[in-house]
Amino acid sequence: MKVTIDGHTIDVEPGTTILQAARKIGGDIVPPAMCYHSLIENTGGNCRVCMVKVAQGSERDPRPMPKLVPSCKTEVQDGMVVENISNPNVLEARKNVVELLLINHPLDCPVCDQAGECELQNLSFKHGVEMTFFEEDKRVFEMTSLGDKIKLHMNRCIVCFRCVKLVDQISPERQHGLLYRGDRAEISSYIQKAVDSEWSGNIIDVCPVGALTDKTFRFKSRVWFLKPMEAHRDCDTCSGNALVWMFGNEIYRVTMRNAPYGEHEELICNTCRFEKKNVSDWEIIGPREYPKFSVINQNNYVTPPKKVVINADKRLL
Secondary structure, eight states, rough: HHHHHHEEEEETTTTTBHHHHHOOOOHGGOOOSSHHHHSSSOOOSSSSSEEEEEEEOOOOOOOOSOOOOTTTTOBBBBEEEEEEOOOOOHHHHHHHHHHHHSSSSOSSSSGGGGTTOHHHHHHHHOOSSSOOOOOOOOOOOOOESSSSEEEEGGOOOOOOOOOHHHHHHSSSSEEEEESSOGOOOEEEEEEOOOOOEEEEETHHHHOSSSEEEETTTTTTTGGGGGGEEEOOOOOOHHHHHHHHEEETEEEEEEEEEEETTTSSSSOOHHHIIOOOGGGGSEEEEOOOOTTTTTTTTOOOOOOOOSSOOOOOOBOOO
């Protein structure tokens, strides 16, 4: 099926969403997404920042859709014409959505571990507004723990449901979810029980803001001071393919390998994430390639070498 997005036409398979089609084209026409994640089943449709205008429904029915639609949940039709950055109404609606997302989000970026790789920071920089109509007080929650390794900052949560959907996917029973409704809604476990799945650490990575943080990495370093290195180890639970964040010869944290658009390649187990922090535990493959202007690169764009050798002193050569 043919779909045209901001003047770019592409052929896609039936069942492809507008967001997936835009990502195949690439560039600035790709709508932002805070709740959709390709590794997690049944995500999308919550944050509404990916809304687009369908100017032509299909070749058989050229009528436009009357309202803006979420691109992550709307499947393309043959001959569909979509407007994203070319439509001023879409950009204005996106600014309004970002303003709503920031209503209760605290301005604590200087102390947040997510700073430097926060999708909400990038979104607010591009689509944020200087003034807001919101005059009420921000909601405030006490910090809680989802186990001995995960800290929950509900003040920062934008209720994207990524963590809830992921735990539902990796765990046979419901371990945490959404309590209450409206502006009182909050993510919590059942009577503050731990989220104890062997894969539970992955909810830290899929959180687009700093609501879920790693207790073993809290306040230790900023991401732009660390070097992300692709690494592998023989693991009986997961594939053992991970990203180790190094400062000199020390591993400060272990995460999933990043993918474009704030997503990740594959899940890793808690053993690899929390317990394997020695260089000797890993086979270091090489530095991870990041976009040229990423804060993690510090404006030093380096193409990854094919292999990085570690000598007996555990020093990277």
